[in-house]
Amino acid sequence: METLYSVTVGILTACSVFLILRGRSFPVVVGITMLSYAVNLFLFSTGRLTIDGAPILGTNDSYADPLPQALVLTAIVIGFAMTAYSIILAVRTRGEVGTDEVSDTDSDAEGKR
Amino acid sequence: MLQQHLAILPILIPLFTALLQLLPWGSRPQPKRRAIGLIASILTLVSTVFLLIDVNQQEMLVYLLGNWEAPFGIVLMVDRLSALMMLLTAVLALPVLVYGCYAEDNLGSHFQALFQFQIMGIMGAFATGDIFNLFVFFEVLLISSYALMMHGGGKFRVRATLHYVLLNLLGSALFLISIGTLYGVTGTLNMADMAVKIQSLSGDEAILAKAGSLMLLIVFGLKAAILPLHFWLPQAYSTTTGVVAALFAIMTKVGVYSIIRVYSLIFGADANELALVAHDWLWVMGLLTLLAGAIGILAARDLRLMVAYLVVISVGTLVAAYSLSSTATTGATLFYLVHSTFITAALFLLADLMAYERGKTASRIVSGKKMANHSTYATFFLIGAIAIIGLPPLSGFVSKLMILESAAANGHNFWLWAAIIGATFIMLVAVTRAGSKMIWHTLSGKPSEHSAPLGKRLALASLLSLSLLITLFAQPIRDYTDATAEQLRDVDSYPYHVLPKAGGNNE
Numbered sequence A: 001m002e003t004l005y006s007v008t009v010g011i012l013t014a015c016s017v018f019l020i021l022r023g024r025s026f027p028v029v030v031g032i033t034m035l036s037y038a039v040n041l042f043l044f045s046t047g048r049l050t051i052d053g054a055p056i057l058g059t060n061d062s063y064a065d066p067l068p069q070a071l072v073l074t075a076i077v078i079g080f081a082m083t084a085y086s087i088i089l090a091v092r093t094r095g096e097v098g099t100d101e102v103s104d105t106d107s108d109a110e111g112k113r
Numbered sequence B: 001m002l003q004q005h006l007a008i009l010p011i012l013i014p015l016f017t018a019l020l021q022l023l024p025w026g027s028r029p030q031p032k033r034r035a036i037g038l039i040a041s042i043l044t045l046v047s048t049v050f051l052l053i054d055v056n057q058q059e060m061l062v063y064l065l066g067n068w069e070a071p072f073g074i075v076l077m078v079d080r081l082s083a084l085m086m087l088l089t090a091v092l093a094l095p096v097l098v099y100g101c102y103a104e105d106n107l108g109s110h111f112q113a114l115f116q117f118q119i120m121g122i123m124g125a126f127a128t129g130d131i132f133n134l135f136v137f138f139e140v141l142l143i144s145s146y147a148l149m150m151h152g153g154g155k156f157r158v159r160a161t162l163h164y165v166l167l168n169l170l171g172s173a174l175f176l177i178s179i180g181t182l183y184g185v186t187g188t189l190n191m192a193d194m195a196v197k198i199q200s201l202s203g204d205e206a207i208l209a210k211a212g213s214l215m216l217l218i219v220f221g222l223k224a225a226i227l228p229l230h231f232w233l234p235q236a237y238s239t240t241t242g243v244v245a246a247l248f249a250i251m252t253k254v255g256v257y258s259i260i261r262v263y264s265l266i267f268g269a270d271a272n273e274l275a276l277v278a279h280d281w282l283w284v285m286g287l288l289t290l291l292a293g294a295i296g297i298l299a300a301r302d303l304r305l306m307v308a309y310l311v312v313i314s315v316g317t318l319v320a321a322y323s324l325s326s327t328a329t330t331g332a333t334l335f336y337l338v339h340s341t342f343i344t345a346a347l348f349l350l351a352d353l354m355a356y357e358r359g360k361t362a363s364r365i366v367s368g369k370k371m372a373n374h375s376t377y378a379t380f381f382l383i384g385a386i387a388i389i390g391l392p393p394l395s396g397f398v399s400k401l402m403i404l405e406s407a408a409a410n411g412h413n414f415w416l417w418a419a420i421i422g423a424t425f426i427m428l429v430a431v432t433r434a435g436s437k438m439i440w441h442t443l444s445g446k447p448s449e450h451s452a453p454l455g456k457r458l459a460l461a462s463l464l465s466l467s468l469l470i471t472l473f474a475q476p477i478r479d480y481t482d483a484t485a486e487q488l489r490d491v492d493s494y495p496y497h498v499l500p501k502a503g504g505n506n507e
Helices: A002-020 A025-045 A067-097 B003-022 B029-058 B080-100 B111-127 B131-149 B155-186 B191-199 B204-224 B232-239 B242-247 B249-266 B279-299 B303-322 B327-361 B374-389 B395-407 B413-440 B454-472 B474-489 B493-498
Strands: B061-064 B075-078
Touching: A002 A025, A025 A067, A025 B155, A067 B131, A067 B155, B003 B029, B003 B061, B003 B075, B003 B111, B029 B061, B029 B080, B029 B111, B075 B080, B075 B111, B075 B493, B080 B111, B080 B242, B080 B249, B080 B327, B080 B454, B080 B474, B111 B131, B111 B249, B131 B155, B131 B242, B131 B249, B155 B191, B155 B204, B155 B232, B191 B249, B191 B493, B204 B249, B204 B279, B232 B303, B242 B249, B242 B303, B242 B327, B249 B279, B249 B303, B249 B327, B249 B474, B279 B303, B279 B413, B303 B327, B303 B395, B303 B413, B327 B374, B327 B395, B327 B454, B327 B474, B374 B395, B374 B413, B374 B454, B395 B413, B395 B454, B395 B474, B454 B474
Parallel strands: none
Antiparallel strands: B061 B075
16 A cells, blocks of 8 residues: 555656646646645655554554644645636736746846836 | 733734725725734734743743644744744834835735735744644745735736746645655654654654755745745846835745754754754855855846845855854854845835836936935935945944854854855945946936835835944844854753643643
8 A cells, every 4th residue: 555655646746847847837837736736645644554543542453643634634725725826827927928938038027127 | 911922912913904904994995904004013013022022031932822732732932033033024014014005005906914914924934833834824924925926917027926936836845745754754743842853763764854854945945045946036026016025025034044943943953863964055055145146146237136136145144154053153143134134125125216216217227317316315225235235334244243253263164254255245346336327327317206205215214224223232132142042052942841741831
């Protein structure tokens, strides 16, 4: 189980890093969304993976750590809001600048407000 | 009653103010929102002053949220460093808000509320004693900063914001990964508790914790704009409005604060296998950041861009001096931190005012029309330049002297001396050139008809006068920062105060 889990997280992270290194805003935003999934899975696993364990001490031999789940919940909420914001921002940049290239193509930007 | 909850007041006041400001206030809401914001900023300032006095007497205030005991619940842990940073934020916020109230807040919607949320996030990041809570407050301050950076709109600003947002989202993801790694190894999120647990790590677990701690360094380095993660800063700070840039003068300091907090407390000198894990990196990167800032300031063709690079230089100085990890240098570094925050903020406001009065040439470093309040700005520029470069008699000189003097006891001092004095010389050249070009070489003809409101100039003057105050009261401030450095060094006192089983009382 641990191997499968870590390979999943690893592949997700690798794909997201690849997407983030693209030059256009849409793949970058998708990459960041994917990275936040990978991070959530990773955070979930930091309390060690247990099956059939209640998050209460003393009821069972194996118990689950409830804290990472709380962390993941917080991370999901924040990540979701940020994804929505970055998509809106990317769309607006596309509208105002006229291109979805992330890089600075016009170097004369310096000095103008 | 109030005394007991003093630690959380600087977070709660901005929060409720922002919520209050979001209410629909009739047909002309802005004056009411401004009044609420100003009153709240004064209240925040008063509460942080009391907090500082209190912490100075009792060493540390620990506030248990929801009265859950320390390693299990979230704590606010206000030590001398936190109290100093919170006071710094509150003192900076007031003149910046006054400046913003002169129609700057009409450029976009909800400036006032976003401003307060931003203050809340910064205060929370300074106050918290829980590393996941630090992440949450980082998000609070980042989310409001995303919106503030867009304030006013426009092509270049939106693009700079997109870069800023994407970079910081990546930073947040890394932050979570490193927190997860550290939690997986130590089983705690409380910083004081983590400091205890880290000491007993060895072997594989120590290596994992090291990976987590260095990933944290990337995150904080991104916030603080340390080389090679500083490339976002000049563009972001020079395209946003002056008032937002002035407020953001504290944002890089949040990164520096987090570095000092985490690498003094959790990965400090007592952390056995992980002792001072980041200090060699900080030393090299700090010096290179200084160099990069110096090159940037020489190349800048715009006053705002130049001030942005001055921020980079100040971060480099702070990080390099802090990495020497002696008590004396840390004290001097904190003194420099206070000084540089105010002066860079003042220079951003000055650049904004000059850009407004110069009209078409804006803040580009070229000769332009005579400004309506030419002599006032010339004086302000002179004071600001003297302070930031570090010429006598203002605070820049005092603080740089302190850093150099305290570094002299350390083996590495040659490089620090060379870097700081070299950067000072380059700053002297670049800032003087900008000043003579923009203030002396004016085009003949009528002066500009745009005159900035008196209140804006007064807000700027009050920020600049803080430099004078820092110089006059250098001794008490230095005593306080030295006491702060002592406290940071005494890592054992944190678990003692925060954790009940280690003997602390949490009443």
